[in-house]
Amino acid sequence: MDNSKRIEAALLAAIEAQEGAGGPPKLAQAIRHAVFPGGARIRPHLCLAVAQACAADDLDLAASAGAAIELLHCASLVHDDLPCFDNAATRRGRPSVFAAYGERLAVLAGDALIVTAFQSVAASAATRAERLVPLIKTISEAVGAPHGIVAGQAWECEPRVALTEYQRAKTGALFVAATAAGAQAAGASADPWRALGEWLGEAYQVADDIRDVASDPETLGKPTGQDATHGRPSSAAELGLSGAIQYFDQLIAYASASIPSCRGSAQLRTLVRAEAKRLVPVEMTRLIAPTVTRIAA
């Protein structure tokens, strides 16, 4: 089974496990809407790839950990789109959960997704309970306070925000969790893998800032210009568009260099390079910032 199929199967298993008979139908629909069809599933791909690089004996557990991280990512998107935050009517090119099912079901679907994430990884760890303790520590730290995505979002409610701390919590934390959980699901140490998650997470956030300025809503599948509209910190605003693109390329180079030497390091470097091209395509930067020389070009 290839990794994409593994990931979708793990996500489906997690969602089906909490559907069951006799539950409220609209909540179940709203939860499915939040998870399928998905985006690039970069976090679970990263988790699985690290587990494979660590010679994992149990790819099901790694897929389940990656799926849990994806479910938490989906939960954060559902809550981010609420009227009190971004008030976003579209997401991934179709109505956001809030737009399709209303505010109440969007709050509840996000809550249910957080619960399902922990539920599904615990179910998959039944025969390897000793790995569940570090996995839950890694995953919960990436989502909760003081440095996870919830904390990242909460920085928007503070009068002063440090850009690095904000972005690290809002985006970087789940990438670090993806690499660390991949190692832990394989029974390996998480520490050598955190740097990869950190660099990639920062690169991803910078790419998001770039596309928020440089892309159009149709290509992006969600409204653009949101950082300026909501007065949010943005590396594109701070460094200029050309500066942000160069910074992005630098971060990708650091990410690639941070990969510990191991059996799967070449495969991981390929994944990082492919992801960089997907996030900030050379063709896009040629149009919007023709004077910038790309490292990857």
Added chain:
Amino acid sequence: MDNSKRIEAALLAAIEAQEGAGGPPKLAQAIRHAVFPGGARIRPHLCLAVAQACAADDLDLAASAGAAIELLHCASLVHDDLPCFDNAATRRGRPSVFAAYGERLAVLAGDALIVTAFQSVAASAATRAERLVPLIKTISEAVGAPHGIVAGQAWECEPRVALTEYQRAKTGALFVAATAAGAQAAGASADPWRALGEWLGEAYQVADDIRDVASDPETLGKPTGQDATHGRPSSAAELGLSGAIQYFDQLIAYASASIPSCRGSAQLRTLVRAEAKRLVPVEMTRLIAPTVTRIAA
């Protein structure tokens, strides 16, 4: 250490573990506001009492599981009070989290509390990882879809609701989790303890319905008449006030009778009786329904 102190210590440990340095201060304040000072902490008390009845070798794990259930209860209250649900400005006699910190921080504090619940029980199970898998299964089923509190709340978004299913999910599920988790934290089987949680959960919901009609906002610490205002199903509306009080007494009798015979059964029966008197005091029913003869009177 008595059980109340154990519970407050476990809650404090869970909250402090996710405060740390460098996080967004208002989120930390909103989370504390949601948890301290608490209500009767009936769910963790029940969890600990069942663990003790099962001759638990590790009361810290039981206290942590009970605290996790209480944190999830607090999370549900924070989200229930949001403008899109009850729009409640007060809770436990003071401003709700939403009223004190705004809608965005109320959404985020609820999210963070869900995460912290799983995080803290996993941390406490470090040396007993094999108990963590059933504990997370029990706790997550009580909170998520299709039969947990999130599902219960989601029934309010459906055109038709079965009263029993709604109340079982919205209130009963966490009581069942409290008794089941108490047994599991002690390394015992959860099954013999589920009936106690089911009867108590239903009794608690009926008591809530009664007090929503019969109490005043000052005594209750939150607005009354909410079921009628929001058109929610209510046993007081369905059975009449006298009928609801008699039903409550019957449920308490069933709860008491369901306690398996064990070392701590007498202590548990005392807890159930005390809780019944706290929930629907005889003095209150003498004023509002003088013709009803109380079993406990």
